[in-house]
Amino acid sequence: MSFLIARSIDDAVAAMAQGARPVAGGSDLVVGARHGVDSLPDDLVAIDRIRELAQIEVNTDGCAIGAGVTHARLMVDETIVRRYPGLADAAALVGSPATRNVGTVGGNIMNGSPAMDTGAPLLVLEATVELRSEVGTRTLPIAGLWTGPRHTAASATELCTSIFLSTPRDRSSSAYVRLEYRRAMEIAVVGAAASVQLNDDGTIAATKIALTAVAPTVVAISVDLIGRPADEQALAMVAAAASDQATPISDLRASDHYRRHTIGVMAKRAFDAAARRAQGEHIAVPVNRTLGIGASS
Amino acid sequence: MSDSVVAVNLRVNGTEYPLAIAMSRNLLGVLRNEVGLTGTKEGCDDCECGACMVLLDGQPVNSCSYLAVQAQGRQVTTVEGLVVDDKLHDLQRNILEAGGVQCGFCTPGMLMSACALLERNPTPTREEIQLGISGNLCRCTGYARIIDAIERSI
């Protein structure tokens, strides 16, 4: 049994090479251990004091978000809100102010829950993830990170150090919405993210859609909308594709049937919000509150 | 499972507490037992109700689900820390006067969330207040008077 507060990435990966599990905010790891889902690992290395992990760095290529950046920071960070609003939409919905204060984006994606909120927006933004161990550093597209419920392609000795997002193209934007039964302390019943890039004539140049809580992992779906206007018909196509391609389960929160229907509604709303933002309309973060999606007061 | 004992310096309401505690202990239990401050309550012990809310470097944290050893080197503020020179904090006075306390079990946690909210947003709207205390459950008051009290403290 050991506990170490790492001050640097090197400290952290050295401890992980000896078998320690990283703990950032602990809002999955510690809470899960208290639930009795898993026991607390014997050896822990706290990574929440590592400065390099808590940075958001912007350059001409894009933006590197440290794995230790909290949801509370993501949802208000000027660069994230302006360039990647779909990610800010998701961060703003996580738990409560206290959950967002301790919970990190790295913990969210590495925990690998199919209901994680930041996964779908990161997928439509085509994020790449940097993983570091004592052996070296590698990057992989986030689409390759999740291998099953609570399983990732990272080995136990690899620390996620940052998540990279390319500079968004002109006339493009993103959005994330989720169906929720209450406005806080909630897990997505289903959720959807969309990124949309428009041509000068307003037709769709590129789009990506990803779904939360309707498959063993967060998943991207395909729908061919290139060259079409972002109109009612496009919205109907998005809804149909999402409902068709989802493979939801029934649990105490919702039946598979209900999830299959509502994922279509959420996908269409995410697409609509992303397209409107791409046209320059200001839709404040999070879309759920601004457009009254999910629970209202 | 054996549980290693770790030396931790906890700084609570400005006072240092050098302690030796098992790694798996939660901050809530250490505050109530070793430190001896019982204002912070245990409701669910499951990160759901907010009765255990304390501030860590000024930000709200559910202390039932936070490892005490992770608080090393951070400033912990509990409800006891709101009282200065034997005078109640505005939020405390207002929640009493507005009738926002019935059984009182949620009150310490509510106060800590409200305190953090006003710190990051000194002029919240009613809706922002609702979201600010959205991690705190109250089984008695129906929330309206708690929200009134926070509004009066702006």
Ligand SMILES: Cc1cc2nc3c(=O)[nH]c(=O)nc-3n(C[C@H](O)[C@H](O)[C@H](O)COP(=O)(O)OP(=O)(O)OC[C@H]3O[C@@H](n4cnc5c(N)ncnc54)[C@H](O)[C@@H]3O)c2cc1C
């Ligand atoms: C009350 C409550 C409400 C919640 N609501 C939501 C919600 O609405 N939406 C949502 O998506 N989630 C929610 N969560 C889950 C959780 O808060 C998030 O997943 C959070 O982002 C986890 O981050 P963390 O830093 O606390 O992770 P931790 O618990 O510290 O870590 C989670 C896992 O990831 C590993 N890990 C952490 N960081 C790294 C890293 N850098 N590299 C490699 N591995 C790492 C840990 O070893 C552990 O296995 C909620 C949790 C609670 C308790």
Ligand code: FES
């Ligand atoms: S006792 Fe911590 S949230 Fe309920």
Ligand code: FES
């Ligand atoms: S006053 Fe009783 S729980 Fe809030």
